[in-house]
Amino acid sequence: MIKTDALIIGAGPTGLFTAHQLKIIGLDCQIVDNLDKIGGQCIELYPDKPIYDIPAIPECTGEELTQNLIKQLEPFKIKFHLNERVDEVKKDNNTWEVKTSNGTKFSTPNVIIAGGVGSFEPRKFSLKECEQFENKSIFYSIKNKKIFEGKTVTIFGGGDSALDWAVELSKTSKVNLIHRRDEFRGANATVDKVHELAKSGKINLFTKYQLSGIGGSRNLESVEITHENKEVKTFKTDYMLGFFGLIMQLGPIANWGLNLDKKTIEVDTEKFETNQKGIYAVGDICTYPGKLKLILSGFHEGALAARACFKLARPNEKYRFEFTTSSKTIKNRLGVKSD
Amino acid sequence: MTKITYIEHNGKEHTIDVQNGLTVMEGAVQNDIPGIDADCGGSMACATCHVYVKDDWYDKLDEKSEGEDDMIDQAYEPKKNSRLSCQITVSDKTDGLVVHLPEKQV
Numbered sequence: 008m009i010k011t012d013a014l015i016i017g018a019g020p021t022g023l024f025t026a027h028q029l030k031i032i033g034l035d036c037q038i039v040d041n042l043d044k045i046g047g048q049c050i051e052l053y054p055d056k057p058i059y060d061i062p063a064i065p066e067c068t069g070e071e072l073t074q075n076l077i078k079q080l081e082p083f084k085i086k087f088h089l090n091e092r093v094d095e096v097k098k099d100n101n102t103w104e105v106k107t108s109n110g111t112k113f114s115t116p117n118v119i120i121a122g123g124v125g126s127f128e129p130r131k132f133s134l135k136e137c138e139q140f141e142n143k144s145i146f147y148s149i150k151n152k153k154i155f156e157g158k159t160v161t162i163f164g165g166g167d168s169a170l171d172w173a174v175e176l177s178k179t180s181k182v183n184l185i186h187r188r189d190e191f192r193g194a195n196a197t198v199d200k201v202h203e204l205a206k207s208g209k210i211n212l213f214t215k216y217q218l219s220g221i222g223g224s225r226n227l228e229s230v231e232i233t234h235e236n237k238e239v240k241t242f243k244t245d246y247m248l249g250f251f252g253l254i255m256q257l258g259p260i261a262n263w264g265l266n267l268d269k270k271t272i273e274v275d276t277e278k279f280e281t282n283q284k285g286i287y288a289v290g291d292i293c294t295y296p297g298k299l300k301l302i303l304s305g306f307h308e309g310a311l312a313a314r315a316c317f318k319l320a321r322p323n324e325k326y327r328f329e330f331t332t333s334s335k336t337i338k339n340r341l342g343v344k345s346d
Numbered sequence: 347m348t349k350i351t352y353i354e355h356n357g358k359e360h361t362i363d364v365q366n367g368l369t370v371m372e373g374a375v376q377n378d379i380p381g382i383d384a385d386c387g388g389s390m391a392c393a394t395c396h397v398y399v400k401d402d403w404y405d406k407l408d409e410k411s412e413g414e415d416d417m418i419d420q421a422y423e424p425k426k427n428s429r430l431s432c433q434i435t436v437s438d439k440t441d442g443l444v445v446h447l448p449e450k451q452v
Contacts, residue, residue, distance in 0.1 A: 048386075053391050056389075056391075130422070166416075186419075187424055192419060217424075251420050254394070254452045255394075
């Protein structure tokens, strides 16, 4: 059981700056995120897109913003738990017990949800029958590529993941690659490589086709695909891989007894606290009258939620407001010399 | 004002007046039409405002935006007449447009 003053769910810009605010006022915190990297939507959805409305930064990309926020956190050595989704949040007297998908447990008086639009999950095949083979012969990510050796693998998708794996697996497996249109959205060099391998018969390429059925009882045995013009093809396959990008889902947050409005969490505008004492929501995932889904609003919300955490984490101390320009204590925390 | 008709997957129709200049996505969100999530808020960074444009309307609309098809690849059950409703701007030209909503967005 890890004890911490505050646990932040979500390592996007709001979660990162909230961590900074907690550390500045002398609280410790840890961050959990379901993605395998820090940055949230900024990194996953628009790393290269320029942002123009961060105060005092005329222009920066999602990736640059993330790098700068990480740099700002450097003095504090924050512990990140990536690739983990928070599944359970339960009350135990005055603390919250939090459990992640990897089994990591936290005990904390403060949980700050900075979860954006929810956690990123792979988009799955819409065909219901696919569920029974999930993680057996149907996968949305690859952990061990050895299992595909000498087998027939049918890959769906048109982005880098689909193309990279088609190229890689074609060395040791029989590969079918299926995509809904002729154009691919992967890197040009990879697209060229796929076409080359298709020409030499190393990859069976089917474009303008989509999945329409699967066969098999205990194991997946066959797959059926249908062309835009309704023509149907069926062939044998041992495995199916789907790479349709990531979708955002509120996920387990919906079960924590919080007041929700559509996919957002209702909070007050003093502490950004939810209807549960000690659980806060900041950034895109929170809602209140006048809420703006801007990164700058997330920064403000995080700063206020951090002050509210102080009360529950240090019930016997009084919070004292200080400026970073003049406070010796804060400068010590930042590891910079004071005059 | 321009009339846009949204037909839910279960067949329920909503015909509403949408102000010119807004997108078909904004028209749906502002009028609480279920079935359009628009998670990213219209920045073409997700595919949760996905609609099927009624066939006779599909060719009348402006061409897809650059990168729109890349996002539609990641939508729930994309079809030939799939569009992202955040990339369709409402104008006099779209008066009477009919879009069908998919079974779900995520």
